[in-house]
Amino acid sequence: MNVRCPNCKKVFNPNNEQEKFLMYAIEKKQALAMIECAECYKDVPINPMNLMSFEPKKDKVLTDEYDGKSCPVCKEGILSFIDHEKEKFWGCGECGNVWFSKQDLEKEF
Numbered sequence: 001m002n003v004r005c006p007n008c009k010k011v012f013n014p015n016n017e018q019e020k021f022l023m024y025a026i027e028k029k030q031a032l033a034m035i036e037c038a039e040c041y042k043d044v045p046i047n048p049m050n051l052m053s054f055e056p057k058k059d060k061v062l063t064d065e066y067d068g069k070s071c072p073v074c075k076e077g078i079l080s081f082i083d084h085e086k087e088k089f090w091g092c093g094e095c096g097n098v099w100f101s102k103q104d105l106e107k108e109f
C-alpha cells in the first residue's frame with residue numbers, strides 16, 4: 001500500500017497498524033483519516049478513497065477562504081478545505097479537528 005503525504009508530498013508505506021486503519025477507513029468510505037507520515041512524522045489528513053493522488057492543496061476543485069489559515073484550535077496546524085464528492089469539510093492536520101459547516105468553523109475564530 002502506498003500513501004502520498006499531503007504535507008511533504010512523499011510517498012510512503014504505512015506500517016501494519018496504519019494499513020489496517022486505512023483498510024477500515026476504505027471499507028467505511030471515510031473521506032478523511034489522520035495518519036502519521038513515515039517521512040515527515042506529521043499527522044496528516046489522508047483521503048482513504050484516493051491514497052495516492054490526494055493532495056488537499058492541489059486536488060480540490062473549489063477553494064475556500066479558510067483553506068491555508070492557521071488552525072483556531074491548536075494554532076499550529078493549517079486548515080485544509082476538503083471537497084470530496086458529497087462531503088465538504090474543513091480539517092486541521094495537526095490536531096485532527098474537523099468542521100462540517102462554515103458556521104461551526106467561524107465560531108472558533
Ligand SMILES: [Zn+2]
Pocket residue numbers: 005006007008009010037038039040041042044
Ligand atoms: Zn510527510
Ligand SMILES: [Zn+2]
Pocket residue numbers: 071072073074075076077078092093094095096097
Ligand atoms: Zn489544529
